[in-house]
Amino acid sequence: MSRIGKRPIEIPSGVEIKIDGNRVNVKGPKGELTRQVSESVNIEVDGSEVLVTRPEESRVARSHQGLVRSLVANMVEGVSAGYVRELEIVGVGYRVDQHGRFLRFDLGFSHPILFELPEGVEVAIDRQTKIKLSGYDKELLGEVAAKIRGLRPPEPYKGKGIRYKDERIIRKVGKAGAA
Structure with a gap:
C-alpha cells in the first residue's frame, strides 16, 4: 500500500497540467517541464488536484504509484516556487x-x-x-x-x-x- 501515492497533489494558482496518455506537461510562472511516466499508473486532474491511481494491484504498479506521484509533485512545486x-x-x-x-x-x-x-x-x-x-x-x-x-x-x-x-x-x- 503506497501512502505517498494515495495523497492528492494540490495545483497552485498559475500552474497548468496537461496529461496526454503517459506524458505529463506542467507549465507555471517559473517554466515548463515535461516527463514521460510509467504506463502502470493512471494520472487524472480532478478540479484543483492531481490524483495518481493504479489500475491493478501488481508489485510494479504499487511501486510506480508513489514514484510517479513524487515526480509530478516535484514538477508542480518546481514550476510554481522553484x-x-x-x-x-x-x-x-x-x-x-x-x-x-x-x-x-x-x-x-x-x-x-x-x-x-x-x-x-x-x-x-x-x-x-x-x-x-x-x-x-x-x-x-x-x-x-x-x-x-x-x-x-x-x-x-x-x-x-x-x-x-x-x-x-x-x-x-x-x-x-x-x-
Whole structure:
C-alpha cells in the first residue's frame, strides 16, 4: 500500500497540467517541464488536484504509484516556487567567479576549472566562497550541484573542498607526532 501515492497533489494558482496518455506537461510562472511516466499508473486532474491511481494491484504498479506521484509533485512545486541548492567552498585560495554561463573555479589545482551551467539553472555567488544554485527542475539542479561538488569533494582531514551548505563532514585525526 503506497501512502505517498494515495495523497492528492494540490495545483497552485498559475500552474497548468496537461496529461496526454503517459506524458505529463506542467507549465507555471517559473517554466515548463515535461516527463514521460510509467504506463502502470493512471494520472487524472480532478478540479484543483492531481490524483495518481493504479489500475491493478501488481508489485510494479504499487511501486510506480508513489514514484510517479513524487515526480509530478516535484514538477508542480518546481514550476510554481522553484528549488535552491547552496554550496560552500572551504580552503585557503579556493574560490569561484562567474563569467557569463561559465563558473571559473580555483581549487588548488595547477589550472582553473571552467564549468558550464545548463539552461534552467541560475547562480548567485557571495564572497567567492558561497554558491547559490536555483532552478525549477529539481533533478537537473541536484545533478549540477553534485557535479560541482565532485570537482573537489571535501576531504576528511582538514575539511577542504566543496560541500553542501548543510553537509556535515566527519573529520579524521591526523598522524600522531613522534614522541
